[in-house]
Amino acid sequence: MSAHRCARFRVVAGSAVLTSLAFLAFQTETSAFTASVDQRPLRH
DSSP, rough: OOOHHHHHHHHHHHHHHHHHHHHHHHHHHHHHHHHHHHSSOOOO
């Protein structure tokens, strides 16, 4: 029982880490995209 619980905890922890990493990557991409758009001149 304890081994099964440990495996389940490992899966939950792994998914949580992957989710946080994906969120951080999405935040970085969004901030970089916003910065590039802000640096771009409005008039062509």
